[in-house]
Amino acid sequence: MWQIDPEKCLQCGRCQTECVLSVSAVKCFHANQVCGYCDLCGGYYRANVKELNTAAENMMCPTGAITRLFVEEPYFEYTIDESLCNGCGKCVKGCSSFGNGSLFLQIQQELCLNCNECKISKVCVSGAIQRVPVRQGYKLKDHA
Amino acid sequence: MLNLLGVARFPKPDFTSGYQYPEIVHGMPWESFWVWLDVVLLVGMMSLVAWAVHRRPSRKIIFSVSIVSVLYFGFFRTGCVCSIGSIQNVVLALVDNNYRLPFVVLLFFLLPLLFAIFFGRVFCAGVCPMGALQELVNVRNFRISRAVASALSFFPWIYLGFAILYAATRSQFIICRFDPFIPIFRLSGDVGMIVFGVSLLVISIFIGRPFCRFLCPYGAILSVVSSVATKRVEVTKKSCINCMLCHNACPVDAIREPYANKVGESRMVGVRRVLLYIMLLPLLTIGGGWLLSSQSDTLSIAHRDVYLYTLLQNNYEDKNMPTEVEAFYEMGRSIDELETSVMSVRESFNRWAWFVGALMGFVLGWKLIRLSVKRTRKTYEIEPSACVACGKCFNYCPQNISVKNE
């Protein structure tokens, strides 16, 4: 099995384009327990956003896969719709450069074809994709 | 004073409304189950084919196994891991102590070889989804010149050589990367590979199994093993009546016609040629090794570090800097560390290029010797190394038909 080490990932965007599947098996995951839950979220909004609403010009995600739910002032709960996510990593880049880094890319093992040699791993600029034992199929950021 | 250098820029929220973190479970496929089912099916299907070939000459069973294999191993399991690709895993496991070879992959590598020792290439017959797919689309065979085919059958060895070279140097799995049928099984993939796969399939409508005969590196290993098989594939259990129908039916041209050895050449010339080739064998082996090792630096660019290093030799404007180079700087890797890595990669490339080149040279010499030996045949015989046990000939043999009629 193959998995991305979120510590090494640089969000170059190749996961989106290089996977043998037409929509990449790489998806964005969210570690709820790492998140700061702010209103102005670097993974949710584009840089220099003017209004904090869900209008298309403000959103970071090109497919609208990230939704959020108001919990209590000033906190939000973020959820990712994996069927919409294409693994481009824009939100991850935004989150790790402005936020706590609670968004991260992982290979969704149910979608992954488990190629003998992962095609993305060959072009991964940081060598973040490595073989992992089946029992440790995900490298999650929760419980940190 | 100076602390908190880390990712946690913002404190975790302090929920007052009794909010609970949502439980997120990331699904895992039932991989261990499917993998073992693969092994069970592999063994079962190979046993079935072996039985169909040796005990009860029947094409129908082999053909149905082919359909099952294409549907299960091909379209359902999307081809990975296959025996052909497992060569690379085995090689990698031999050189890299950090890579733990999964037992299942080892089984995929060994079981077809084991069956080949006893029953011939029953794996190729219909268990291998690549072979089965070509078998299913094959409709009408047009023969190609045996001399050309014989020369082309050297290609799998070159392919195998490079596969070993790139796997042993931890560069790439080229068999997986250039597999023509996997994109078809997945219904997605590289455009070039899809076109290649489709054209191979179109060719295999009219020429039997072009991939198996002229490309497949695992087939090359199997052909060696199956030539010493204890039980050879036979067209019929009865005596041959030299009707040549089986010869016409064979899609891989493995059935040789009877041949009275009456060469116009004097015996001495023939013997001398064989002796010459035997003396040439070590020369070819060393020559092959030298030739490939002289190219090893060029070949080593397939390794990620060497590639990065060559990229770093150029100066880039800010805009068109390759992502690899950007990442190199971003990760703060030092060029010295990369340089040492490049040196060791090049060194291992050189070593393995010697080995692989020598292997290719040896195979070449061996092939030439084989082609210089004369044999006499009284009846139609199956060449075991070329026969893929597809069973097409069974139904063509009049002797078999008479059995059925009885």
Add this chain to the structure above:
Amino acid sequence: MNRNVYRNIAFVTVAFALALFVMLGVSWVQMRQATPLQTEVMETLKQLNESNTENVELAEEIRQLDLLSRKAYFTQESHLKSGAWILCAMALVIGLCLRMYFKDTKNLPEKELDPIDEWLTKSNARKYIGWGVGGLAAASVLFAVLSSGIVRGSMNDNSEMSPLAENDTVLSDTPADTTANALVAETDVVDTTKVDSSTLVATVEEPVDTFPTPKLTFNAFRGNNSSGRSAARGIPTSWNLKSGKNVLWQKSIPKHGYNSPVVNGCNIFLTGADEQARELYCFDLWTGELRWTVKADGISGSPSSMPQVNEDTGLAASTVATNGKQVCAIFATGDVICADMDGKRLWAKNLGVPDNHYGFASSLLMYGNELIIQYDNNSDAKLIALSVTNGNQLWSKSRNDQIAWSSPIIAKAAGQQAIIVMGNPAITAYSASNGSELWRVECMSGEVGSSPCASDGVIYGASEYATCIAINAETGETIWEADDCLPECSSPVATKDMLYVATSYGAVCAYNTETGEVVKQHELTTPFYSSPIIADGKIYLFSNSGKCYIFSAGKEFNLITSFETGENTYATPAFTDGMMVVRTDKSLYVVKKES
């Protein structure tokens, strides 16, 4: 059924399949390469929207386009999937039709291609193999010869290059010569509350050469008198370490340290330390060549084992100070060393190992012949003045303060040149000539890591665990206090109108110096340990992650530009004529506009 029917079905299906295949291929390529969701049109529109406030139509247009492209993307994707399956079905039909078509003919014996004589076949095969392999081998030999030829060619190029390289080294020797005789920088402290380029200009004229000695100096942490301002002009507002744009050079620093570089003439001074050695470095401003290294070793009273320090403070947190003749450095061991401009160690002494749980961090400052050391530690806090020429103690003042990591500044207070020291719990002004206390304001608490600053007769001090305060320098009266935006490690800088503060939690604020109100605040969500410096009418500020922010140093306090430099930066940059010297986590580089 007539077999021709099968043939016709096969032909028609092949035609359809080919058409479908081409269509799917085109659609696939489109989807993979154009990434319909991030088209150029979309991105430019979005950028336009960012620069264009209150344009409702534009925003509406973006929304429409976004919806359209998302729709297109997902329908295309599902079409692709179903198209692939249809293609498979078509292939199945073709296969079956062909099978039926050839059903009767496949038994027919075929014309034998090969000669009857098997031996001839084998001979031919040998020939083909021979030719084929021979051809391959010849091709690879040819390639080998060619590629090695290319290698040789490039090696020749290198040898032609080498004389040039020699020239370079010859040239790089010159600044060393010029600096040796040319450096008579200003040592007298003039009224520095007003930064005026003329007061900072060195008096010696230089002949024009390729590497002129800059007239401006930057003699201590945050500049001369630690004011946080430089008269430097023509500093680039963008550079790139990877491409080298506007970067004169970049060199690695032998040993680590959080101290900041200082510049005098063509020399850059800074220190580095680890468990093995404490070292003072001098780099050449123009070439980046490490001119010399002076070790702080063999000092009597120096501890044999290093004191326990926090990793984030290190053994070399204090910035050096120079006057153009001597340069002095202090380390967490309490070792003070002084060297001349040629790297000759003049004197060294140990002040007693500081009892400091994070590590000694206060930077040095020079006033005339005095080397000022704020020695605030857990036991016996004091302010020490040593003779720069021989290291003898000129005076020492016991301070009724607790431990602090702040650095002193020089400013005019109570009618004379004063040393302003911020500690816990007080900001104190001492006479620069004899160390007598001029005034004392108790206002601080907690761990004080930030340093004070001064402008136009007002002393400012701010610390995260206390307050932000403005004090009348003449009388020591508190003008205002605020607690809106407080720094932890970064030190503030002030002009007549504004006080600028960068915090550890990512806010950069401007206070009105008259009222103490936060006039403007930038939420940058990245911590700042480095201090802002005002130069060329702009404020230069580095975040810990190495992002450079440049603000306009005025009442507007606008963010002019910001960009990642790619290397963690904790030190405060130094400025001189048209150049900025930046110390990053690992390296040192000089920013200069490319001519």
